[in-house]
Amino acid sequence: MSGDRQTIEVSRLTKRYGTVAAVRDLSFTVAPGVVTGFLGPNGAGKTTTMRMLTGLVSPTSGTATIGGRPYRKLSRPSRTVGAVFDASAFHPGHTARDHMRVYAALGGYSDSRITELLDLLGLAEAADRRTRGFSTGMRQRLNLATALLGDPRVLLLDEPSNGLDPEGMLWLRGFLRRLADEGRTVLISSHILSEVQQLVDDVVVLRRGELVAAGPLARLAGPPAVLVGSPDAARLAAALRASRRDGDALQVDSVGDGRLRVRGLDAPGIADLAAAHQVRVHELVTESTGLERLFLDLTSAKAEIP
Amino acid sequence: MRHLLRAEVRRLLATRLWSGLLLAAALIGGGMMGAMALVGPENFDPPMPGLHTEAGIRAVLGILGYTAFVPAAIGTLAVTSEYRHRTATVTFLFAPRRWQVLAAKLGTYGGAGLIYGLLLAGTAAAALFTATATQGISLGLPTGSVLALLARIGLAMVVYLLIGVGVGALLRNQVAALCVVIGYLYVGEPLLMMIPGANALYPILPGGATASLTDFTYVADAMSQELGSNAVTLVPPAAGALLLTGYALAACLAAVILPMRRDIT
Numbered sequence: 001m002s003g004d005r006q007t008i009e010v011s012r013l014t015k016r017y018g019t020v021a022a023v024r025d026l027s028f029t030v031a032p033g034v035v036t037g038f039l040g041p042n043g044a045g046k047t048t049t050m051r052m053l054t055g056l057v058s059p060t061s062g063t064a065t066i067g068g069r070p071y072r073k074l075s076r077p078s079r080t081v082g083a084v085f086d087a088s089a090f091h092p093g094h095t096a097r098d099h100m101r102v103y104a105a106l107g108g109y110s111d112s113r114i115t116e117l118l119d120l121l122g123l124a125e126a127a128d129r130r131t132r133g134f135s136t137g138m139r140q141r142l143n144l145a146t147a148l149l150g151d152p153r154v155l156l157l158d159e160p161s162n163g164l165d166p167e168g169m170l171w172l173r174g175f176l177r178r179l180a181d182e183g184r185t186v187l188i189s190s191h192i193l194s195e196v197q198q199l200v201d202d203v204v205v206l207r208r209g210e211l212v213a214a215g216p217l218a219r220l221a222g223p224p225a226v227l228v229g230s231p232d233a234a235r236l237a238a239a240l241r242a243s244r245r246d247g248d249a250l251q252v253d254s255v256g257d258g259r260l261r262v263r264g265l266d267a268p269g270i271a272d273l274a275a276a277h278q279v280r281v282h283e284l285v286t287e288s289t290g291l292e293r294l295f296l297d298l299t300s301a302k303a304e305i306p
Numbered sequence: 307m308r309h310l311l312r313a314e315v316r317r318l319l320a321t322r323l324w325s326g327l328l329l330a331a332a333l334i335g336g337g338m339m340g341a342m343a344l345v346g347p348e349n350f351d352p353p354m355p356g357l358h359t360e361a362g363i364r365a366v367l368g369i370l371g372y373t374a375f376v377p378a379a380i381g382t383l384a385v386t387s388e389y390r391h392r393t394a395t396v397t398f399l400f401a402p403r404r405w406q407v408l409a410a411k412l413g414t415y416g417g418a419g420l421i422y423g424l425l426l427a428g429t430a431a432a433a434l435f436t437a438t439a440t441q442g443i444s445l446g447l448p449t450g451s452v453l454a455l456l457a458r459i460g461l462a463m464v465v466y467l468l469i470g471v472g473v474g475a476l477l478r479n480q481v482a483a484l485c486v487v488i489g490y491l492y493v494g495e496p497l498l499m500m501i502p503g504a505n506a507l508y509p510i511l512p513g514g515a516t517a518s519l520t521d522f523t524y525v526a527d528a529m530s531q532e533l534g535s536n537a538v539t540l541v542p543p544a545a546g547a548l549l550l551t552g553y554a555l556a557a558c559l560a561a562v563i564l565p566m567r568r569d570i571t
Contacts, residue, residue, distance in 0.1 A: 051569070055398075055402045056398060056569065056571075057569040057571065058567060074402075077402055078400045081399075083399055086392040089391065091387060091391050091393060093323075094320050094321065095320070101320070103396060105312040105313035
């Protein structure tokens with residue numbers, strides 16, 4: 001089974017709490033082999049959707065399937081899906097190994113698998129310490145170790161970057177990349193785009209329980225634009241256009257006030273070119289991408305909701 | 307189901323709650339019974355019949371029965387800690403058939419309750435016989451009857467532990483569930499005994515059913531005397547046992563059926 005490629009399919013999913021719809025008519029798919037970011041401001045319905053995906057919360061209507069089957073219909077769910085919802089989900093009096101032993105028993109996995117995972121996640125030294133004293137990073141790794149007990153083909157992580165230091169983030173990025181490269185399906189949620197931008201290939205963006213965008217990050221983000229301010233803007237524009245080679249997507253637009261918006265060349269490239277042509281540059285700003293602007297709009301629009 | 311049982315046993319044995327449970331059984335059984343036997347019920351305030359009488363023995367055993375709120379609280383604590391520490395999410399991810407998880411918990415805690423009851427009854431017997439023998443008191447009941455009464459109390463402890471598990475699974479909030487369990491068993495039921503009319507219910511409540519196992523009416527009698535109400539008549543021991551089993555079954559059913567459709571958030 002370990003070569004299986006499992007697709008997540010969410011179709012017309014709705015969850016109402018009384019009159020409030022936490023998730024509304026939501027449809028998207030998550031492909032195997034890539035890391036998909038599930039993005040949206042706090043309260044957008046990300047966690048509710050992920051909990052419906054794993055049978056913890058019952059949808060009002062619609063379906064959510066993994067490899068074509070609802071979670072509760074999977075014969076040994078922990079073999080197919082590994083999910084992490086809470087930053088800390090351990091009995092404080094249990095050691096890391098105690099915790100793993102409970103869930104290894106539940107899923108029917110051997111004690112050697114526990115040792116293997118504790119080693120893999122760098123918890124071998126802390127294995128026999130009570131989780132009470134664990135740091136955020138250690139908790140996150142123990143969560144992951146538990147989720148990976150059944151060597152699942154699908155990994156769902158709710159806000160995994162919460163509270164992680166830059167080193168932890170770097171580690172997580174490498175770890176998830178490796179899992180995706182093995183053909184696994186990886187879905188991670190976040191309310192902070194910049195935290196996962198380096199980490200994800202595809203994105204699904206949610207706002208107030210509804211889908212606003214889905215697709216490859218590169219396509220949604222659009223080409224990055226650089227704003228250049230120069231007293232010799234016309235000369236710089238000519239130099240930039242002259243530097244264009246066949247097949248380049250270089251685009252230069254004058255936006256007035258001695259400013260140019262350049263797409264297809266990054267800020268260091270523009271600075272080098274300007275230096276080579278002895279053109280003075282007073283301003284050089286990389287503008288936020290399309291997705292960043294979209295995300296910013298979403299988060300600020302949230303404030304207007306009564 | 308075997309997997310689930312093994313998981314629950316591992317979960318229980320790895321916590322300090324387990325050693326706490328054993329310690330409580332030995333302290334309440336051996337410690338409390340030993341102290342009561344050494345002091346002698348005739349020296350209690352108010353004084354009760356001495357251990358050389360049948361009523362005296364039933365009195366100390368009845369008081370032992372009043373400690374049933376301890377295993378009940380431990381059962382509640384165990385089951386609600388899954389929600390408090392958010393491990394319930396992980397558990398239901400691994401075992402989406404939730405009734406099976408709760409059934410495994412009830413099985414595990416039924417076993418733990420049995421060990422608690424045996425330890426409590428065993429240490430209480432040892433303390434009672436040793437304390438009375440050293441004082442040269444001959445007990446007002448044959449040894450066999452004392453042991454039979456103690457066994458009944460031990461079994462009642464299993465029921466109470468399961469009731470605790472049931473209430474915990476029902477309420478999920480640890481503090482609230484503990485307040486309900488301890489509050490009702492320790493304070494609520496004795497208060498009910500004082501209310502004219504409501505005290506007619508006492509024989510069929512868990513406390514009354516437990517008292518009937520040892521035919522312990524001393525507290526109830528004292529209260530009705532004080533208040534001038536009718537004396538409480540307990541149900542026969544067999545009916546009390548049946549009632550307690552019924553309460554345990556109700557608690558188990560509630561624990562198994564109610565979590566089925568609830569959202570785990």
